Amino acid sequence: MQKNLTSKLPKAPLPVQAPKKQARSTAPVPQVPLKPFLKWPGGKRWLIEDHRDLLPKRINGRYIEPFLGSGAVFFHLRPREAILSDINSELIEAYSAVKRAHRAIVARLSVHHVQHSIDPERYYDVRSEIPATANDRAARMLYLNRTCFNGIYRVNQKGEFNVPRGSKTKVLMPEDMWPEWSKALRNAQLRNSDFEPIIDTARQGDFLFVDPPYTVHHNMNGFIKYNEVMFSWDDQIRLAKAMDRARKRGVRILMTNANHESVRSLYGKGFKQATVSRFSSVSGKSEGRSSFEELVITI
Numbered sequence: 001m002q003k004n005l006t007s008k009l010p011k012a013p014l015p016v017q018a019p020k021k022q023a024r025s026t027a028p029v030p031q032v033p034l035k036p037f038l039k040w041p042g043g044k045r046w047l048i049e050d051h052r053d054l055l056p057k058r059i060n061g062r063y064i065e066p067f068l069g070s071g072a073v074f075f076h077l078r079p080r081e082a083i084l085s086d087i088n089s090e091l092i093e094a095y096s097a098v099k100r101a102h103r104a105i106v107a108r109l110s111v112h113h114v115q116h117s118i119d120p121e122r123y124y125d126v127r128s129e130i131p132a133t134a135n136d137r138a139a140r141m142l143y144l145n146r147t148c149f150n151g152i153y154r155v156n157q158k159g160e161f162n163v164p165r166g167s168k169t170k171v172l173m174p175e176d177m178w179p180e181w182s183k184a185l186r187n188a189q190l191r192n193s194d195f196e197p198i199i200d201t202a203r204q205g206d207f208l209f210v211d212p213p214y215t216v217h218h219n220m221n222g223f224i225k226y227n228e229v230m231f232s233w234d235d236q237i238r239l240a241k242a243m244d245r246a247r248k249r250g251v252r253i254l255m256t257n258a259n260h261e262s263v264r265s266l267y268g269k270g271f272k273q274a275t276v277s278r279f280s281s282v283s284g285k286s287e288g289r290s291s292f293e294e295l296v297i298t299i
Contacts, residue, residue, distance in 0.1 A: 061203065148165065
């Protein structure tokens with residue numbers, strides 16, 4: 001009789017099952033809001049700090065800003081896609097350099113940082129010269145912005161920056177976030193342009209933040225006359241027409257402007273108006289640094 005030997009054979013090991021892979025989340029990683037690396041006249045840090053409810057919680061399309069300045073709202077929202085523009089070519093060149101070569105810019109600012117603290121004339125030497133390369137020009141612009149009086153940007157009739165040195169002794173700060181600023185700008189198209197063609201690119205689903213140059217000293221006489229050197233009345237009319245075209249295309253709009261009857265009259269049917277207060281710290285005179293009202297226009 002043949003013995004059944006199968007019962008004595010070693011049992012084959014059970015197949016080892018690979019651990020199940022966890023499905024990757026498709027939810028977007030929340031971006032940490034950033035403060036801007038520039039200080040700019042008319043900057044909108046106050047809007048973010050005191051009136052954050054005016055900003056969108058979600059942008060379905062593109063973020064478009066035709067008057068970039070310090071980019072405070074852009075860096076706070078950190079949109080997935082953006083068009084950032086300004087008529088100031090020096091400003092856009094600085095943004096472009098931070099976007100593509102922030103390490104090279106920081107290296108140049110480090111030199112300015114050391115020299116600025118030991119040489120009182122360093123500021124004026126840098127101010128008087130225009131470097132040959134884009135990175136050097138960008139570093140110069142950032143250095144002057146961070147060390148000039150009150151962060152004012154002003155040029156003379158020849159287009160030369162002529163703001164005096166301020167009281168700052170440091171160029172680079174511990175809270176600087178150059179890699180993050182560069183990363184945020186990767187999603188942005190940077191353009192040196194007049195505002196009108198930029199606004200005309202906005203389409204349904206886009207969010208348009210518009211912050212034109214203007215003075216808020218409008219409680220004094222001569223508001224329109226004073227603004228001719230900054231942003232002419234013809235520019236205000238041209239802006240209002242471009243905004244109305246964008247509204248009709250279904251663009252979501254947030255605009256800040258001077259709270260003056262002449263401006264309010266440009267934005268009637270289809271626009272909502274509100275008045276907000278803010279504190280102005282960028283002024284050459286102490287009496288100019290006080291609280292003002294500004295006009296907020298939305299649809």
